[in-house]
Amino acid sequence: MERSATSVAAFDARSGEQAEQAEQESVVVHVQLRPRRGATRKCLAALAALATEHDQVAFGITGLSKDDRVVRVTVGVDLGPRTAVAKFSPQAQAAYAFVSALFATLYDHMPVYTAEPGEAERAAAAVLLEQAPYGVSAADVVEGLPATSAAVVPAPRSPSHGLGERVPA
Numbered sequence: 001m002e003r004s005a006t007s008v009a010a011f012d013a014r015s016g017e018q019a020e021q022a023e024q025e026s027v028v029v030h031v032q033l034r035p036r037r038g039a040t041r042k043c044l045a046a047l048a049a050l051a052t053e054h055d056q057v058a059f060g061i062t063g064l065s066k067d068d069r070v071v072r073v074t075v076g077v078d079l080g081p082r083t084a085v086a087k088f089s090p091q092a093q094a095a096y097a098f099v100s101a102l103f104a105t106l107y108d109h110m111p112v113y114t115a116e117p118g119e120a121e122r123a124a125a126a127v128l129l130e131q132a133p134y135g136v137s138a139a140d141v142v143e144g145l146p147a148t149s150a151a152v153v154p155a156p157r158s159p160s161h162g163l164g165e166r167v168p169a
Contacts, residue, residue, distance in 0.1 A: 027079040029095075030062060031102055032114040034070040043073065043109045050105055054098040056091075063117025064124040070110075074117045074125070075102065 035043035051059070063074030077099055080091040103111050117125070 024081050024083075027082050027085050028062075028076045028116075029079060029099060030114045030116055031075050031077065031099060031111050032063070033073045033075065033102075033106055034110040034112070035073070035108075036070055037066065039109065040071045040073075043071075043106065046106055046109075047073075047075070047102075050098070050101055054094065054101065057095050057098040059095075059098065061125045061129060063121030064128055065117075065121045072121075073109075074114060074121060076116075077102075 033043055033047070051057075058078040060076055061073060062076035063072070065072045077095050079085045079095045080089055085092045
């Protein structure tokens with residue numbers, strides 16, 4: 001394969017642009033709250049109260065799903081541009097304080113770090129955010145969601161050796 005000086009310069013320019021975009025790309029951390037189905041309103045009210053205390057932090061409900069026992073509310077918290085996060089900017093510090101408060105204040109709703117929500121969860125969150133101003137409650141939106149199956153717990157494995165076999169000390 002032949003590389004000319006112009007193709008190298010074009011590659012370097014593209015990689016420089018990509019590096020600049022990566023530096024300016026915002027970092028989002030996702031925290032999932034898992035209130036019991038009857039406590040969804042309480043969870044969202046507590047989240048709204050927490051948001052008023054941390055009004056400088058950009059966040060949003062990025063996912064919504066449910067199973068037989070709990071509703072999963074995914075909250076995306078914007079930490080800021082990647083380079084600012086690395087330098088622990090004031091925006092990143094405020095976002096970290098908000099995430100810490102999420103875990104401390106909403107511990108009853110079992111917060112966990114999670115991956116970015118899927119398309120179905122994002123669509124359900126969009127429905128919630130779209131219909132909330134019209135008086136539709138989160139419980140109503142959640143009731144309209146199809147239930148997803150909970151994580152399947154594998155059956156216990158039977159021992160591969162006989163019951164009478166002993167392991168030497």
